[in-house]
Amino acid sequence: MHGPISLCHDFESLCTEATASASLLTNPAKLIDSVETFLFDCDGVIWRGDVLIDGVPETVEMLRSKGKRLIFVTNNSTKSRKQYGKKFEMLGLDVTEEEIFSSSFAAAAYLMSINFPSHKKVYVVGESGIQLELKQAGINYLGGPEDGDKRIDLSPGQLMQHDPDVAAVVVGFDRYINYYKLQYATLCIRENPGCMFIATNCDSVAHFTECQEWAGGGCMVGAIKGSTQREPLVVGKPSTFMMDHVTSKFNIKTSQICMVGDRLDTDILFGQNEGCATLLVLSGVTTLETLQSADNKIQPHYYTPTISELLAAKDLANGLHSSLL
Amino acid sequence: MNCCAQVGAEAGGSAPFLTDHTTLIDSVETFIFDCDGVIWKGDSLIDGVPETLDMLRSMGKRLVFVTNNSTKSRKQYGKKFESLGLSVSAEEIFASSFAAAAYLKSMKFPTDKKVYIIGEAGIQLELKQAGINYIGGPEDGDKRIDLTPGQLMEHDHDVGAVVVGFDRYLNYYKLQYATLCIRENPGCMFIATNCDAVIHLTDAQEWAGGGSMVGAIKGSTKKEPLVVGKPSTFMMDCLASEFNIKTSQICMVGDRLDTDILFGQNGGCATLLVLSGVTTLETLQSSENKIQPDFYTNKISDLLAAKKVTTNA
Numbered sequence: 001m002h003g004p005i006s007l008c009h010d011f012e013s014l015c016t017e018a019t020a021s022a023s024l025l026t027n028p029a030k031l032i033d034s035v036e037t038f039l040f041d042c043d044g045v046i047w048r049g050d051v052l053i054d055g056v057p058e059t060v061e062m063l064r065s066k067g068k069r070l071i072f073v074t075n076n077s078t079k080s081r082k083q084y085g086k087k088f089e090m091l092g093l094d095v096t097e098e099e100i101f102s103s104s105f106a107a108a109a110y111l112m113s114i115n116f117p118s119h120k121k122v123y124v125v126g127e128s129g130i131q132l133e134l135k136q137a138g139i140n141y142l143g144g145p146e147d148g149d150k151r152i153d154l155s156p157g158q159l160m161q162h163d164p165d166v167a168a169v170v171v172g173f174d175r176y177i178n179y180y181k182l183q184y185a186t187l188c189i190r191e192n193p194g195c196m197f198i199a200t201n202c203d204s205v206a207h208f209t210e211c212q213e214w215a216g217g218g219c220m221v222g223a224i225k226g227s228t229q230r231e232p233l234v235v236g237k238p239s240t241f242m243m244d245h246v247t248s249k250f251n252i253k254t255s256q257i258c259m260v261g262d263r264l265d266t267d268i269l270f271g272q273n274e275g276c277a278t279l280l281v282l283s284g285v286t287t288l289e290t291l292q293s294a295d296n297k298i299q300p301h302y303y304t305p306t307i308s309e310l311l312a313a314k315d316l317a318n319g320l321h322s323s324l325l
Numbered sequence: 326m327n328c329c330a331q332v333g334a335e336a337g338g339s340a341p342f343l344t345d346h347t348t349l350i351d352s353v354e355t356f357i358f359d360c361d362g363v364i365w366k367g368d369s370l371i372d373g374v375p376e377t378l379d380m381l382r383s384m385g386k387r388l389v390f391v392t393n394n395s396t397k398s399r400k401q402y403g404k405k406f407e408s409l410g411l412s413v414s415a416e417e418i419f420a421s422s423f424a425a426a427a428y429l430k431s432m433k434f435p436t437d438k439k440v441y442i443i444g445e446a447g448i449q450l451e452l453k454q455a456g457i458n459y460i461g462g463p464e465d466g467d468k469r470i471d472l473t474p475g476q477l478m479e480h481d482h483d484v485g486a487v488v489v490g491f492d493r494y495l496n497y498y499k500l501q502y503a504t505l506c507i508r509e510n511p512g513c514m515f516i517a518t519n520c521d522a523v524i525h526l527t528d529a530q531e532w533a534g535g536g537s538m539v540g541a542i543k544g545s546t547k548k549e550p551l552v553v554g555k556p557s558t559f560m561m562d563c564l565a566s567e568f569n570i571k572t573s574q575i576c577m578v579g580d581r582l583d584t585d586i587l588f589g590q591n592g593g594c595a596t597l598l599v600l601s602g603v604t605t606l607e608t609l610q611s612s613e614n615k616i617q618p619d620f621y622t623n624k625i626s627d628l629l630a631a632k633k634v635t636t637n638a
Contacts, residue, residue: 050474152493156368159529175470177500177541179493179533186523186533204545205504211477215497215504215545226540227533229522 022280022291025302029313035277036256038063039246041237042074042084044262044284045307049210052091053283055308060093062314070099071246075201075236075266077104077172077217080132101246103200103217103236104129107170108137109245110198110235121165123188125181125220126172126200134170142166143184148176152183162187171224171232172200173208173217186227197228201236203266205285213285237261238269247274260307262286264298277301339610343597343620346631353595354574356381357564359555360392360402362580362602363625367528370409371601373626378411380632388417389564393519393554393584395422395490395535398450419564421518421535421554422447425488426455427563428516428553438485441506443499443538444492444518452488460484461502466494470501480505489542489550490518491535493526504545515546519554521584523603531603555579556587565592578625580604582616595619 025031040046046056063070072084072095079087081100088095107130111122116139124130124143134141142163152160166188174181189195203216221232235241247254254274261267262284271278278300282288290296291303304310343349358364364374381388390402390413397405399415399422406413425448429440434457442448442461452459460481470478478498484506492499506513521534539550553559565572575594579585580602589596596618600606608614609621622628 049472154493154526154532156527157529158527160532175472175497177495177497179495182495182533182537186537187530190523190531202544204547205508208472209474209476211475212505213508214472214478215501215541218544218547219500219504219541220544222544223533223537223541226520226536226538226543227522229536 020299022299022301022303025279025304025309028310031258031277031279031302032063032066032068032310032313035068035258037069037071037250037252037258039071039073039257039259039271039276040307041261041263041267041284042072043076043207045260045281046072046093047091048207048284050087050091051210052093053306053308055306055311057093059307059310060095062311066313069250069252070095071101071250072099073101073237073242073246073270075103075203075217076206077102077107077129077200077236078127079104079129080136081105082132083129101242102129102133103172103242104133106235106242106245107172107198107200108133108139110233110241111139111168112137116168119165120167121163123163123166123169123185125177125185125224126170126174127176130170130172130200143181145176147181147184148178150178150180152179160184160187162191164192166192166195168196168198169224170198170200171217171221173203173206174220177220177223182223182227185224189224189228189230197224197230197232199232199234199236201266202232202234203263207284237266238273240270240273243270243274264291264296264300268298268300271300272298279304281306283307338617340598340617340619340621343622343627346628349576349595349597349620350381350384350386350628350631353386353576355387355389355568355570355576357389357391357575357577357589357594358625359579359581359585359602360390361394361525363578363599364390364411365409366525366602368405368409369528370411371624371626373624373629375411377626377628378413380629384631387568387570388413389419389568390417391419391555391560391564391588393421393521393535394524395420395425395447395518395554396445397422397447398454399423401447401450419560420447420451421490421560422451424553424560424563425490425516425518426451426457428551428559429457429486430455435485437483439481439483441481441484441487441503443495443503443542444488444490445494448488448490448518461499463494465499465502466496468496468498470497478502478505480509482510484510484513486514486516487542488516488518489535489539491521491524492538495538495541500541500545503542507542507546507548515542515548515550517550517552517554519584520550520552521581525602555584556591558588558591561588561592561594582609582614582618586616586618589618590616597622599624601625
């Protein structure tokens with residue numbers, strides 16, 4: 001899953017050495033000109049919870065006006081691509097469903113790519129985003145929010161039945177997590193021969209509301225790892241599954257991409273694994289202190305406070321234009 | 326090296342089936358029994374247990390019961406033994422709920438600090454008994470988190486330790502509260518009563534165990550817990566000290582390789598695996614299994630064969 005860090009030829013003149021410290025981005029114009037596509041994480045980059053981060057709409061517009069392709073990749077599996085499209089719309093951003101790749105979509109896409117048998121089912125420990133994407137892909141499922149109110153009866157002799165046709169358990173963030181779901185998922189993985197354990201992501205914390213960090217999908221995945229003693233197949237960042245899907249769909253080279261994210265062990269690693277330029281923003285879960293700490297082994301090419309710092313490229317272009325008049 | 330080396334498993338081979346019960350019993354002074362899958366399954370006593378315990382007591386053996394199940398306190402386990410017709414005192418029982426409290430006492434957990442509990446009444450009762458303040462536990466089982474815009478969870482900055490054990494009332498509120506304490510309270514400890522993957526909560530099947538709750542908090546904090554239950558030898562050290570016994574004089578009897586048997590081996594005891602719980606013969610003998618007890622048998626009542634030998638002699 002964690003491939004070697006490779007330097008991409010398109011950035012050789014810009015890149016720091018693989019193990020050197022990240023530099024503060026001072027020449028946004030040069031970075032922007034050196035790539036064709038920007039891949040943005042969402043939580044902590046575009047928004048925090050349901051609050052748009054300052055300067056995002058202008059930055060998105062500027063990049064589009066410069067002919068850049070924009071793609072939004074999020075590990076947050078609570079919504080489907082369609083639901084994310086509506087969220088962007090509600091926040092006043094013009095982003096289409098086809099430009100969004102959520103880990104809920106990735107789980108369904110993965111199952112489709114391996115020809116998940118039509119008579120089999122998925123048990124969902126997660127929210128409606130996963131269910132909607134599975135439905136869209138024509139995959140049968142059970143579980144999800146509906147199991148949030150179910151209680152365990154542990155009176156003597158009690159046995160929990162489970163569906164022997166469940167051939168995959170998909171686990172993502174679930175604010176309605178409970179013991180019923182943990183046990184159901186555990187039984188499927190341990191007792192249904194060949195049952196897969198798929199994780200949308202393993203993020204430890206995320207800004208589910210703008211006020212603080214909240215325990216993330218890594219919590220639910222950790223719970224199932226603990227009861228099954230199995231490692232999941234992770235479809236979200238930093239696994240390259242979504243990157244491979246994106247590059248294949250849009251026919252782009254990874255060396256032509258700049259990955260922008262707030263999390264080192266998912267976003268930046270995701271970009272590095274595939275040879276993209278990487279830009280860390282400090283508007284989300286990572287602080288400058290964490291980036292520069294001796295314990296941190298993941299160094300992006302650049303870091304900057306928020307994506308609106310890229311707007312300096314617009315000013316430069318305007319300034320240049322004015323000076324040429 | 327324990328007294329059974331000469332009759333134990335050959336290094337690298339699979340554990341032998343126990344045939345010489347008398348020699349094993351005579352070679353040790355104390356038997357430590359796991360409970361779930363050894364003495365009972367859920368609330369059902371396993372066949373032959375009362376007679377076996379009686380026989381061992383009559384042969385002058387000390388009996389100690391060590392369980393990773395933190396849902397009850399030692400006192401509550403005493404009542405469970407009593408309800409099943411077994412005469413076992415609270416002092417003979419070492420539950421991981423007790424181990425968590427004992428550990429905090431041993432490192433002089435400050436009196437102005439609190440523990441946040443993900444777990445059941447057993448942990449609360451043991452902490453109360455040890456004079457340690459706590460919050461959380463079953464009372465937080467009905468609390469909901471909706472993640473509405475602007476929602477902020479406050480947490481007590483005096484929480485100096487989070488203790489995590491099996492919790493059938495687990496919910497996101499508790500997971501987030503524990504996560505905040507560990508990530509934001511400087512020096513806050515993350516203590517696990519046990520990491521058992523599955524347990525026989527009812528006698529009918531295996532149920533996701535404490536390892537699930539601990540795994541959840543590992544996932545959100547990226548920290549490793551300090552484990553007080555088996556296979557950590559903390560409880561072994563407690564009881565060896567309490568009863569002034571050498572671990573080489575002990576036979577550890579359990580149904581789980583990665584907790585009971587490893588616990589016994591780590592402590593330098595003889596080890597006997599029973600197949601009346603979570604481990605099958607297939608698992609024991611599989612090439613992936615790296616933990617070999619000195620012996621295995623079907624259930625503890627097989628030890629009654631020693632009585633027959635003594636009677637016939």
